[in-house]
Amino acid sequence: MKRHRGSFSALGIGIRAPSQTTPEASARIKRAEKVFSLVADPLAEYWISSLNQNTESLGALYSVGKDRRDTYREMVERIVDAVRAGLRVCAVAYGHPGVAAYPLHESVRRLRAEGFDAEMLPGISAEDCLFADLGIDPIVGGCRSYEATDFLVHSRGVDTAGNLILWQVGAIAETGFKLERGAWNPHGIAVLTEVLLETYPPNHEVIVYEAAQLPVCEALIQRVALASLPEAHITPMSTLFVPPLSKPAVDQTMLRRLGMAKKVVARAGGSG
Ligand SMILES: C[S@@+](CC[C@H](N)C(=O)[O-])C[C@H]1O[C@@H](n2cnc3c(N)ncnc32)[C@H](O)[C@@H]1O
Structure with a gap:
């Protein structure tokens, strides 16, 4: 045959x-x-x-x-x-x-x-579940998504007017494999916290997120002040969500270039 x-x-x-x-x-x-x-x-x-x-x-x-x-x-x-x-x-x-x-x-x-x-073929990712469970629309404010170690090692920097998603926060700088159900590298989480504190205030609320893996369970959504992130319960399945701190500034020159200036003024005046 x-x-x-x-x-x-x-x-x-x-x-x-x-x-x-x-x-x-x-x-x-x-x-x-x-x-x-x-x-x-x-x-x-x-x-x-x-x-x-x-x-x-x-x-x-x-x-x-x-x-x-x-x-x-x-x-x-x-x-x-x-x-x-x-x-x-x-x-x-x-x-x-x-x-x-x-x-x-x-x-x-x-x-x-x-x-x-x-x-x-595409599938439903943890990020898709996060958008649904946390009520986030990634195109409102924009959204940057990084693997946590990559974010740190390449000094990616942040846009504080946008949403930030960090994957694998429970396994920062860990190239091996462990059986621990908790964070594989607490030192990595401490370093990540210090780096985020260079930009965000200590009381900025961040979310340690774990989507439910069974239909009978609920998502784990831990809201903590950024400064307390090292004390949060983080596992290899956790994803960190950092909401925006501010709104993006409007580029007036671009508004005029796109012919949008009048529309924006009209909307601000309640007629749009
Ligand atoms: C190797 S990646 C796998 C991602 C997976 N392919 C996806 O599409 O979601 C593992 C990382 O995905 C995220 N992740 C996996 N399961 C998750 C869950 N139930 N809730 C939230 N994040 C999860 C975490 O950031 C975790 O460290």
């Missing part, structure tokens, strides 16, 4: 699977010949296996003291090898498969470069 050519789908199951998993992602999982799961939650893992018995967890590649970059390289090798062997392969992450998910992006890149069909 002639074997078909291997192909790859990078999928995300959302934060609360299966209710946040798209029908197209579920369909890809069901029809795959090999499924690799990269999810943290045993219930989600179980659900994926119930859709397709040819599911293998790549979670076992993590180990304490091992550099995560080595783990990610091994994940990519496993995925790419299965596609080269002619299988229809899926890799399934939680959230969105393209957000903070190097092995999935890299697998798509490598496989496309080798001439295979490789796709990535």
Whole structure:
């Protein structure tokens, strides 16, 4: 029998699977010949296996003291090898498969470069849940989103008139893997707090956010003064939200250039 050519789908199951998993992602999982799961939650893992018995967890590649970059390289090798062997392969992450998910992006890149069909389907990320749970519209005021260590190491700076989202605050400067359920590096959180205090006042309210992973649970939303951030309960699943401190200044020259000056004056006068 002639074997078909291997192909790859990078999928995300959302934060609360299966209710946040798209029908197209579920369909890809069901029809795959090999499924690799990269999810943290045993219930989600179980659900994926119930859709397709040819599911293998790549979670076992993590180990304490091992550099995560080595783990990610091994994940990519496993995925790419299965596609080269002619299988229809899926890799399934939680959230969105393209957000903070190097092995999935890299697998798509490598496989496309080798001439295979490789796709990535969107999923509901932790940030999407944050917008919904905290009532944030990212285009009102704008929104910058950084991995926390990247934010610090590259001195990204902040726009205090916009929203700021920092991912992986529980694992700042940690390149390995730990089993601790609390913050992996409290010193990193202390440094992050000091850096944010260079711009924001100590009483500026920030939110340590954890989206609910089960439909029966509620999101964890801890509102703390920035100066107290090191005492907050932070885990590897926490995302930090820093709301705007001020409104953006209006560029009068640009208003005139765009022909908007009259409209803005009219609106301010209540007639627009
Ligand atoms: C490796 S990234 C995975 C992101 C995931 N692919 C997504 O689309 O949301 C892990 C980081 O995602 C964020 N995260 C994961 N689960 C979360 C949750 N339940 N609530 C809030 N943030 C979460 C945290 O910032 C965590 O450190």
